[in-house]
Amino acid sequence: MKFGGTSVADVEHLRQVADRVAAAARGGDEVAVVLSAMAGTTNQLIDWTREMSSLHDAREYDAVVSAGEQITIGLLAMALQERGISARSWMGWQLPIRTDGVHGSARIEGIEGAEIIRRMGEGEVAVVAGFQGLSPNSRVTTLGRGGSDTTAVALAAALQADRCDIHTDVDGVYTADPRIVTAARKLDRITYEEMLEMASQGAKVLQTRSVELAMNHRVRVQVLSSFNDTPGTLVVDEDEIVEQAVVSGITYASDEAKITLLQVADRPGVAAAIFGPLADANINVDMIVQSASPDGTSTDMTFTVARGDLPRVEDVLARHRAAIGYQEIISDGDIVKVSVIGVGMRSHAGVAQRMFAALSEKGINIHAISTSEIKISVLIGAEYTELAVRSLHSAYGLDAA
Amino acid sequence: MKFGGTSVADVEHLRQVADRVAAAARGGDEVAVVLSAMAGTTNQLIDWTREMSSLHDAREYDAVVSAGEQITIGLLAMALQERGISARSWMGWQLPIRTDGVHGSARIEGIEGAEIIRRMGEGEVAVVAGFQGLSPNSRVTTLGRGGSDTTAVALAAALQADRCDIHTDVDGVYTADPRIVTAARKLDRITYEEMLEMASQGAKVLQTRSVELAMNHRVRVQVLSSFNDTPGTLVVDEDEIVEQAVVSGITYASDEAKITLLQVADRPGVAAAIFGPLADANINVDMIVQSASPDGTSTDMTFTVARGDLPRVEDVLARHRAAIGYQEIISDGDIVKVSVIGVGMRSHAGVAQRMFAALSEKGINIHAISTSEIKISVLIGAEYTELAVRSLHSAYGLDAA
Numbered sequence: 001m002k003f004g005g006t007s008v009a010d011v012e013h014l015r016q017v018a019d020r021v022a023a024a025a026r027g028g029d030e031v032a033v034v035l036s037a038m039a040g041t042t043n044q045l046i047d048w049t050r051e052m053s054s055l056h057d058a059r060e061y062d063a064v065v066s067a068g069e070q071i072t073i074g075l076l077a078m079a080l081q082e083r084g085i086s087a088r089s090w091m092g093w094q095l096p097i098r099t100d101g102v103h104g105s106a107r108i109e110g111i112e113g114a115e116i117i118r119r120m121g122e123g124e125v126a127v128v129a130g131f132q133g134l135s136p137n138s139r140v141t142t143l144g145r146g147g148s149d150t151t152a153v154a155l156a157a158a159l160q161a162d163r164c165d166i167h168t169d170v171d172g173v174y175t176a177d178p179r180i181v182t183a184a185r186k187l188d189r190i191t192y193e194e195m196l197e198m199a200s201q202g203a204k205v206l207q208t209r210s211v212e213l214a215m216n217h218r219v220r221v222q223v224l225s226s227f228n229d230t231p232g233t234l235v236v237d238e239d240e241i242v243e244q245a246v247v248s249g250i251t252y253a254s255d256e257a258k259i260t261l262l263q264v265a266d267r268p269g270v271a272a273a274i275f276g277p278l279a280d281a282n283i284n285v286d287m288i289v290q291s292a293s294p295d296g297t298s299t300d301m302t303f304t305v306a307r308g309d310l311p312r313v314e315d316v317l318a319r320h321r322a323a324i325g326y327q328e329i330i331s332d333g334d335i336v337k338v339s340v341i342g343v344g345m346r347s348h349a350g351v352a353q354r355m356f357a358a359l360s361e362k363g364i365n366i367h368a369i370s371t372s373e374i375k376i377s378v379l380i381g382a383e384y385t386e387l388a389v390r391s392l393h394s395a396y397g398l399d400a401a
Numbered sequence: 402m403k404f405g406g407t408s409v410a411d412v413e414h415l416r417q418v419a420d421r422v423a424a425a426a427r428g429g430d431e432v433a434v435v436l437s438a439m440a441g442t443t444n445q446l447i448d449w450t451r452e453m454s455s456l457h458d459a460r461e462y463d464a465v466v467s468a469g470e471q472i473t474i475g476l477l478a479m480a481l482q483e484r485g486i487s488a489r490s491w492m493g494w495q496l497p498i499r500t501d502g503v504h505g506s507a508r509i510e511g512i513e514g515a516e517i518i519r520r521m522g523e524g525e526v527a528v529v530a531g532f533q534g535l536s537p538n539s540r541v542t543t544l545g546r547g548g549s550d551t552t553a554v555a556l557a558a559a560l561q562a563d564r565c566d567i568h569t570d571v572d573g574v575y576t577a578d579p580r581i582v583t584a585a586r587k588l589d590r591i592t593y594e595e596m597l598e599m600a601s602q603g604a605k606v607l608q609t610r611s612v613e614l615a616m617n618h619r620v621r622v623q624v625l626s627s628f629n630d631t632p633g634t635l636v637v638d639e640d641e642i643v644e645q646a647v648v649s650g651i652t653y654a655s656d657e658a659k660i661t662l663l664q665v666a667d668r669p670g671v672a673a674a675i676f677g678p679l680a681d682a683n684i685n686v687d688m689i690v691q692s693a694s695p696d697g698t699s700t701d702m703t704f705t706v707a708r709g710d711l712p713r714v715e716d717v718l719a720r721h722r723a724a725i726g727y728q729e730i731i732s733d734g735d736i737v738k739v740s741v742i743g744v745g746m747r748s749h750a751g752v753a754q755r756m757f758a759a760l761s762e763k764g765i766n767i768h769a770i771s772t773s774e775i776k777i778s779v780l781i782g783a784e785y786t787e788l789a790v791r792s793l794h795s796a797y798g799l800d801a802a
Contacts, residue, residue: 011452051412053479063490064475067468074465078454089464094539138495
């Protein structure tokens with residue numbers, strides 16, 4: 001059982017978490033709990049590190065910001081004990097949860113679960129700190145934003161848990177963001193592959209890395225509400241879903257920016273000249289479109305990056321202008337990427353065509369397209385976000401009856 | 402260098418600590434720093450544990466409240482790095498600082514200093530979390546109030562440091578509380594034995610346990626200000642003090658309470674009947690006075706305890722009334738213990754007499770007396786505190802010229 005967000009915001013909410021965990025334990029489940037820090041605490045700690053130093057030593061940053069989870073796990077263990085449930089807290093270094101040494105965004109390499117399994121067998125609830133681990137040098141690491149989801153899935157894998165319940169502020173995975181599409185429906189089940197694309201393409205309900213882990217270790221994940229007992233959405237293997245819709249959901253990501261290099265020489269090696277320096281600067285490039293070269297000598301190159309990286313991208317391109325040989329840079333932060341996701345599209349033709357037709361019907365211009373086996377993404381003007389998501393939700397027959 | 406109190410209260414003060422440590426490191430010192438938590442943080446954490454549960458599992462309490470030091474050490478390491486000083490933070494479990502398993506008031510059993518010594522030799526400043534350690538079961542322990550002083554002294558012993566500088570909100574050890582005695586003088590040197598008595602008898606400048614440790618390991622401790630470079634007070638061996646005054650200081654402790662049992666049977670075993678149950682309840686009894694028994698059959702027994710223990714004492718005595726056989730309990734929280742301390746009194750006669758005369762001259766009645774080789778304590782009415790301390794300070798020639 002993983003709890004984060006509002007459900008660990010203060011002592012009062014932690015008490016409610018204790019009630020839920022106690023009910024599960026009394027019901028006969030062997031339970032391990034993973035907790036985030038109180039949101040206020042982590043933000044305060046991050047602010048202090050920024051105030052203290054512009055040069056972040058990521059190892060010291062991790063030492064500071066990992067203090068938050070140790071507070072919530074200790075408090076929850078106390079609350080469980082008060083409810084007559086045997087419980088103890090576990091910090092990342094105590095299990096340990098071993099990670100690589102990439103501070104601030106470490107990857108879990110292994111969890112030693114034998115002692116927890118033994119104690120769970122004796123009825124003790126394990127209350128484990130999310131988000132944190134132990135580096136090969138015995139320093140505290142953190143897993144990056146949303147890392148507690150990853151801790152929960154990795155722990156579930158290590159414990160060979162029957163299920164990993166991720167309790168959140170929403171009550172499941174929806175066919176689209178319900179704040180935009182009132183007709184959006186909660187999905188009972190979704191495949192790992194679809195959940196992975198949804199997480200990568202803007203749905204904020206689970207961290208991408210946690211879904212990858214769940215898929216690789218075949219951990220049955222349930223996304224459900226922290227605040228009620230309604231069943232949520234199960235993330236499972238494709239063969240567990242009998243009636244597969246062609247499209248399962250529509251997502252949008254509005255934190256991207258588009259860059260166009262005008263009149264790039266149309267010669268072998270030019271893509272490497274552009275994207276090599278960006279990769280060296282640790283900038284992820286998402287969609288890439290190279291326009292046709294009418295005269296065979298020059299072309300325009302368009303690509304997208306995270307909006308926060310835009311200033312660095314412009315800087316890198318300016319410094320490599322001579323090597324690349326472009327005439328002008330045009331950047332546009334006022335765009336959104338809308339994606340249609342579904343494993344059913346593997347076996348159905350015309351899925352992309354329906355998307356293009358629906359957008360065209362509303363007069364929405366497409367700046368770029370990228371596809372995978374189970375996803376089609378288009379780049380459009382940000383002002384069309386709601387219109388596009390609603391139109392697509394309807395066009396694929398996802399609207400609630 | 403140990404910093405606590407106001408000097409670690411926020412980011413701004415931690416920056417000033419960083420400046421002082423950086424100056425020492427640049428001056429060629431090999432430096433280890435021990436820090437307390439921000440006072441506000443620790444109080445918040447303690448409040449949360451109280452809100453969460455009235456049944457404190459001390460192991461979970463320690464997990465929660467030890468979060469504070471990890472924040473200050475990470476922040477200070479960052480600030481030192483920004484000043485061009487190589488530094489890293491060390492939590493209690495990382496060194497480790499091994500303690501016994503008495504959570505909430507653990508005792509340090511050993512510190513593994515080899516790695517820190519090696520790194521200090523390479524110019525790296527060690528920034529160590531005070532107040533916390535690692536139990537034999539690999540749980541986090543805390544050392545109790547003022548525990549960071551103890552960490553600092555224990556670390557200085559493990560590193561065979563030339564000196565252990567305890568930076569505080571005051572600039573040294575005074576002959577009396579300067580808020581009461583304007584003529585109080587800062588002592589240049591004081592012996593371990595005197596410092597130990599002063600700490601036990603109410604002077605709040607160092608934690609008693611830290612002085613014991615310093616004495617046992619012959620660590621040269623300096624108590625000095627966090628805020629200026631004035632030399633403080635050195636706590637040293639008696640043979641390092643050439644001109645020893647008879648009395649070094651006057652202290653007072655106002656957190657005690659007096660209890661009198663009227664008409665206790667004057668028979669063998671009655672003291673055991675009273676103090677046995679109190680010891681079983683973990684209540685420390687300080688001064689004990691048994692009045693003369695005029696008729697040989699009954700007597701009055703007076704003793705003092707920490708004022709916070711008073712309700713529990715009354716409860717224990719009521720429950721054992723039959724076994725003890727007293728007529729009435731009279732308790733009085735309105736008292737103070739004033740002590741005169743000095744190693745010089747070993748070799749000088751008449752020291753106690755001067756105390757009794759000075760108090761008598763001011764019309765102050767003495768309720769109880771206790772003495773050690775280097776200390777005389779009297780119990781008097783709380784309203785006489787300032788008058789008594791000032792009169793004694795003057796009577797022993799301690800007033801500044």
